[in-house]
Amino acid sequence: xxxxxxxxxxxxxxxxxxxxxxxxxxxxxxxxxxxxxxxxxxxxxxxxxxxxxxxxxxxxxxxxxxxxxxxxxxxxxxxxxxxxxxxxxxxxxxxxxxxxxxxxxxxxxxxxxxxxxxxxxxxxxxxxxxxxxxxxxxxxxxxxxxxxxxxxxxxxxxxxxxxxxxxxxxxxxxxxxxxxxxxxxxxxxxxxxxxxxxxxxxxxxxxxxxxxxxxxxxxxxxxxxxxxxxxxxxxxxxxxxxxxxxxxxxxxxxxxxxxxxxx
Numbered sequence: 001x002x003x004x005x006x007x008x009x010x011x012x013x014x015x016x017x018x019x020x021x022x023x024x025x026x027x028x029x030x031x032x033x034x035x036x037x038x039x040x041x042x043x044x045x046x047x048x049x050x051x052x053x054x055x056x057x058x059x060x061x062x063x064x065x066x067x068x069x070x071x072x073x074x075x076x077x078x079x080x081x082x083x084x085x086x087x088x089x090x091x092x093x094x095x096x097x098x099x100x101x102x103x104x105x106x107x108x109x110x111x112x113x114x115x116x117x118x119x120x121x122x123x124x125x126x127x128x129x130x131x132x133x134x135x136x137x138x139x140x141x142x143x144x145x146x147x148x149x150x151x152x153x154x155x156x157x158x159x160x161x162x163x164x165x166x167x168x169x170x171x172x173x174x175x176x177x178x179x180x181x182x183x184x185x186x187x188x189x190x191x192x193x194x195x196x197x198x199x200x201x202x203x204x205x206x207x208x209x210x211x212x213x214x215x216x217x218x219x220x221x222x223x224x225x226x227x228x229x230x231x232x233x234x235x236x237x238x239x240x241x242x243x244x245x246x247x248x249x250x251x252x253x254x255x256x257x258x259x260x261x262x263x
Contacts, residue, residue: 194218204247
């Protein structure tokens with residue numbers, strides 16, 4: 001697979017700057033509920049429209065579809081060989097409350113994820129990867145953490161805000177981690193959690209209740225940075241199985257063991 005085009009990164013950054021420019025112009029009339037605690041704004045919708053338009057120019061084949069959070073979340077993947085998987089604004093709740101942790105996530109799939117981009121908009125961190133070519137942050141190669149001592153692990157997670165069906169199992173694992181690791185973080189953007197794991201800031205990440213557009217790009221970043229990704233059973237159903245473990249070799253094995261124990 002060819003490397004991520006610098007022109008594509010520039011275009012994604014332009015959409016990110018639009019999102020940032022709208023941060024202080026968001027009113028109550030611009031915000032809707034898709035479900036309990038699940039927000040969407042006019043900025044999400046407009047950003048997705050812009051991303052679909054620009055990504056069409058970078059599609060590797062005419063047989064390319066769009067799996068997107070706002071306009072086409074239930075796409076039939078048998079309809080096309082290639083797919084753009086797009087989250088135009090991961091961390092919408094943060095965005096609405098002006099917490100500076102939100103991102104654009106874009107992945108290109110052909111069976112598996114071939115390219116992934118996560119743009120941490122507020123901090124101007126552009127993470128990107130192509131299958132077999134490594135992972136990068138603003139042009140510099142990144143790698144997962146080398147930490148092997150559990151006592152020193154910093155673990156990221158996401159709270160189950162809409163799907164509480166496994167809340168008890170989650171909280172039991174959370175309590176276990178509180179006793180063992182150096183710290184736990186909940187940033188509110190799975191795409192950023194995965195990107196930071198790829199960059200070695202976190203030793204691991206786990207969450208359930210996610211959608212493919214939340215994790216597609218970030219999962220490739222972690223794998224290309226030398227880490228591992230799986231579902232809670234240690235298998236490969238993390239894109240559509242709504243659960244994910246990701247981490248450095250040591251962090252991943254630690255979280256996989258705990259997920260098998262608690263879930």
